[in-house]
Amino acid sequence: xxxxxxxxxxxxxxxxxxxxxxxxxxTLIGDDIDxxxxxxxxxxxxxxxxxxxxxxxxxxxxxxxxxxxxVDVEDSSxxxxxxxxxxxxxxxxxxxxxxxxxxxGMEGLIVGLIIETNxxxxxxxxxxFTADSVALNMNGLSFDADTFxxxxxxxxxxxxxxxxxxxxxxxxxALRRIRR
Numbered sequence: 802x803x804x805x806x807x808x809x810x811x812x813x814x815x816x817x818x819x820x821x822x823x824x825x826x827x828t829l830i831g832d833d834i835d836x837x838x839x840x841x842x843x844x845x846x847x848x849x850x851x852x853x854x855x856x857x858x859x860x861x862x863x864x865x866x867x868x869x870x871x872v873d874v875e876d877s878s879x880x881x882x883x884x885x886x887x888x889x890x891x892x893x894x895x896x897x898x899x900x901x902x903x904x905x906g907m908e909g910l911i912v913g914l915i916i917e918t919n920x921x922x923x924x925x926x927x928x929x930f931t932a933d934s935v936a937l938n939m940n941g942l943s944f945d946a947d948t949f950x951x952x953x954x955x956x957x958x959x960x961x962x963x964x965x966x967x968x969x970x971x972x973x974x975a976l977r978r979i980r981r
Contacts, residue, residue: 841892
């Protein structure tokens with residue numbers, strides 16, 4: 802009976818720690834990022850809104866060009882909503898760059914993008930990313946007030962938070978105890 806009771810205690814401890822680890826998820830909410838439009842090349846900033854604090858909902862909507870589009874960043878995605886009708890100049894780079902995506906909660910590394918857009922002529926070869934930035938090159942493409950981009954960031958997280966480590970330790974201790 803005593804052995805059964807100790808097993809139950811360890812399983813309960815693991816369940817409690819596991820419940821706490823659910824909330825330890827990486828997010829961009831609360832992160833300070835830079836939202837910039839680069840033109841005429843990737844080395845020249847046209848306009849930049851620095852240190853935007855990412856908020857859930859539309860509280861962080863910003864317009865890095867001052868005219869052409871709004872950007873709304875969420876926990877692991879961002880949305881561009883175009884406001885006017887025009888055609889981007891054909892240069893080596895004319896587009897949006899999000900930088901310093903540091904992921905609150907644990908270090909995240911961008912490993913891919915899922916892009917949904919209705920911009921005529923867009924193909925995913927115009928998008929690029931590093932571990933902490935995303936660039937969309939829209940040079941030569943046209944847009945109107947109905948044009949949008951919805952970009953989902955696919956990430957791999959590198960530094961675990963303490964709760965999953967505690968869960969792992971509790972599980973290993975439980976296995977050791979059960980084995981005895």
